[in-house]
Amino acid sequence: MSETTVDSAPLPPPGATSDPLLRIRGLRKRYGSKTVLNRIDLDVAAHQVVCLIGASGSGKSTLLRCIDLLEEIDDGTIHLGEVELSDPALDADAARRRIGVVFQAYNLFPHLTVLDNITLAPRRVHRKARRDAEAEARELLERFGLADKAAEYPDRLSGGQQQRAAIVRALATEPELLLLDEITSALDPELVGEVLEVVGELKRRGFTIVMATHEMGFARHAADQVCFLEDGVVREHGTAEQIFTDPREPATRRFLARVLDH
Amino acid sequence: MSETYARGATPPRQSDQPEVYRPSARQLERERYRARKRRRDGWIAVTCTTVFAVVAGALVVLSPGWQPVKDTFLSGSEFSSSFPKILDGFWLNVQMFLIAEPAILLLGLVVALVRSTHAPGLLPVRLLAVGYVDVFRGTPTLLVVLAVGFGIPALQLQGTPSQPWVLGTIALVLSYGAYVAEVFRAGLNSVHPSQRNAARALGLTEAQAMRFVVLPQAVRNVVPPLLNDFVSLQKDTALVATLGPLEALRQAQIAADSHFNYTPYLGSALLFVAVTVPLARYTDRLATRAAERQFAGVAR
Numbered sequence: 330m331s332e333t334t335v336d337s338a339p340l341p342p343p344g345a346t347s348d349p350l351l352r353i354r355g356l357r358k359r360y361g362s363k364t365v366l367n368r369i370d371l372d373v374a375a376h377q378v379v380c381l382i383g384a385s386g387s388g389k390s391t392l393l394r395c396i397d398l399l400e401e402i403d404d405g406t407i408h409l410g411e412v413e414l415s416d417p418a419l420d421a422d423a424a425r426r427r428i429g430v431v432f433q434a435y436n437l438f439p440h441l442t443v444l445d446n447i448t449l450a451p452r453r454v455h456r457k458a459r460r461d462a463e464a465e466a467r468e469l470l471e472r473f474g475l476a477d478k479a480a481e482y483p484d485r486l487s488g489g490q491q492q493r494a495a496i497v498r499a500l501a502t503e504p505e506l507l508l509l510d511e512i513t514s515a516l517d518p519e520l521v522g523e524v525l526e527v528v529g530e531l532k533r534r535g536f537t538i539v540m541a542t543h544e545m546g547f548a549r550h551a552a553d554q555v556c557f558l559e560d561g562v563v564r565e566h567g568t569a570e571q572i573f574t575d576p577r578e579p580a581t582r583r584f585l586a587r588v589l590d591h
Numbered sequence: 592m593s594e595t596y597a598r599g600a601t602p603p604r605q606s607d608q609p610e611v612y613r614p615s616a617r618q619l620e621r622e623r624y625r626a627r628k629r630r631r632d633g634w635i636a637v638t639c640t641t642v643f644a645v646v647a648g649a650l651v652v653l654s655p656g657w658q659p660v661k662d663t664f665l666s667g668s669e670f671s672s673s674f675p676k677i678l679d680g681f682w683l684n685v686q687m688f689l690i691a692e693p694a695i696l697l698l699g700l701v702v703a704l705v706r707s708t709h710a711p712g713l714l715p716v717r718l719l720a721v722g723y724v725d726v727f728r729g730t731p732t733l734l735v736v737l738a739v740g741f742g743i744p745a746l747q748l749q750g751t752p753s754q755p756w757v758l759g760t761i762a763l764v765l766s767y768g769a770y771v772a773e774v775f776r777a778g779l780n781s782v783h784p785s786q787r788n789a790a791r792a793l794g795l796t797e798a799q800a801m802r803f804v805v806l807p808q809a810v811r812n813v814v815p816p817l818l819n820d821f822v823s824l825q826k827d828t829a830l831v832a833t834l835g836p837l838e839a840l841r842q843a844q845i846a847a848d849s850h851f852n853y854t855p856y857l858g859s860a861l862l863f864v865a866v867t868v869p870l871a872r873y874t875d876r877l878a879t880r881a882a883e884r885q886f887a888g889v890a891r
Contacts, residue, residue: 399788426794436789440807449803450793502794 350375350537351396351506356405358388358395358561365391366561369405373506373539373554378532380548380569381541383558384584389541390433392558393508396539397430409506426454429504433511435495437483443470444479447498455502462501469497473527489520493527500531507531509540525551545588549573557581662852669854673846677855680842681862684828687760687838691828692821694764699771706772707779707801720772727769733830736762740834756838759831767824774820778813779805815878822870826863839863 349372356369366388373379381389394400396407398414398421407414414424438446447469448462457465470476473493483491492512499507509528513521525547531538532551542548548555548569555572557565557580565578576582614622651657705713705720727735739762743751752758782805790800832840839859846855 397792399792422791422794422796425792428792430789430792432785432789432792434785436785438786438789438804438808440811449790450795453799453803454794498793 349373350410351539352406352408353396354406356392356395356407357403358391358400359403364561366395366402369561369563371556371563371566373537375505375537376535377553378538378540378551379554379556380552381539381556381558382543382545382548382572382584387558388561389558390510391561393430393510393539393541396506397428397508398425422454426502427505429499429502429507431492431495431499431507431509431512433514435483435488435491435515437491437495437498439483442480442482443475443486443494446483446494447501450498450502466497466501469500470494473497473530487520488516489523492516492520492524496524496527496531505537507536507538507540509538509542511541511543513542513544543588545573545585557584559584664853664857666852666854669846669850669852670858673843673855674858676846677839677842677858677862680837681839681859683756683836683838684825684863685866687756687763687828687831688821688825691760691763691767691824694760695767695771695824696817698764698768699773699775702768702772703775703779704801704806706776709797724769724772727766728773730766732763732766732827733833735766736830736833738762739765740831754836755834756831756836759828759834759836763824763827763831767820767827770820771817774813774816775809777816778809781812782808812881815874815881818870818874818877822867822874825867825870829859829863 351371351373353369353371356366357364358366369388369392371379371392381392383389391400395402396414398419402415405415409424409427412424413419437443438449441449444463444466447466448457448459451457451462451465452459467476467479470479473496475490475493475497478486478490478494483494486494492515496509496512512528513524516524521544525544528538528540528547529551550569552569555567555569556563557572557576557578559580565572565576565581567577572581573585576585702720702724705716706724708717736759740755740758743758743761744753752761786804786808787800790804791797795803828838829840832838832844835841837845839862840856843855843859847853
């Protein structure tokens, strides 16, 4: 694999578009006769945080699922570094190892403790010794305030704790790219903050993140780029500052008026 | 009772005095009403059950044919003379059950897993698995017992078993394996696809996702229906009687035929019930607990 090349290559500064970590061109996805994503172009440089915003059903989650190869795409290309993810002959398992995903519904494994949830992939996929994997997992849990939850089963945790555990699980495989799929949408309002704080921490640590979100306040202050989707099409794309203070498209203005005016 | 109320649910008060909980007059009235209702319900249940038992018993005992029935089905002397041999034979039923059960679990699991694969090279095995389940689930167990019991020895192949109880056990494994394969398959389908996706997103292969994420949850979900199948397997070991080994039913048959008295059948029935009832109660308990766990998860 080309992983070593990617790691040793000098990383472009945030915001650069010349050598993006993730490059999407002309992506198209259909469910039956319904086109849910159409002509999507998106560049994500290393260390950037990109927020996908838009109403439910606009295609944000589908786009993330296409990037993680959980959906087959119907046209276009997706590149991660110099590997084409959309190549049908690609070793999908190897590609997925470079991408971490956190889901709206956490999707923790209910039959495993928090610690086992986190160490499953490091041990089984990356072949780490149990002791090393557990030591690293405990360190991560400590950092995200879950040290005392290691031995608990997921259903004993609050929603916010479960989602933070799910984030730790995604981080444990040291992914190059993190996909966060509306990770606060299933949470009670008072628990949203603790999860967004974790995402802010990830940004400070230089993770490359693509997140679908309904949290406009967070998108505004944390995102390097904001992408507004409507009916499977990128209607507007720009810096957070530009999208939120000076939206050019009427569709963006309508959407922002709807979500911000209440 | 009032202690827990006082500690658990009292809101913090302005005064430093710890509050002593006193139920209101309305609450006391409510509790008195509930206690009255419980007593009345208890009486109704006891009375109805007694009346029902007396009427049912009287109908049987007062029926014109009661005396001959009592002599042929409920003879104390016949019972005690035949029971030791039946109990002896029942040990063979238990052995068949204990050998068949793990074999069935293994066969059912393998068939279910084969059916869940997608590799093109495994198509012939998949087809075989589908054919096996279709044929053996559709065939009466008694027919399978007869076919295996008389069919395999008739082939006169070297190395095939010839003891009837072994052949009977093989037949039970084949018949129940098909049911259990379907139970496992339902269990695999009962695990939400998002679990598999989460595992795949972590980089686990299809096989690893199955082994570490889907299968453990599936097995947990199907323990009650599996036990249910084993309750009926336990009694179906009696079908092997048709091949002639001296298990409980066959022993009862022999005893009954030699004295023209059916009491030995009652003896073997009691033995089967003695094993299946505790198994059934245990299954109920597991099912209740599984339901509680599941609903607790939903309520969260």
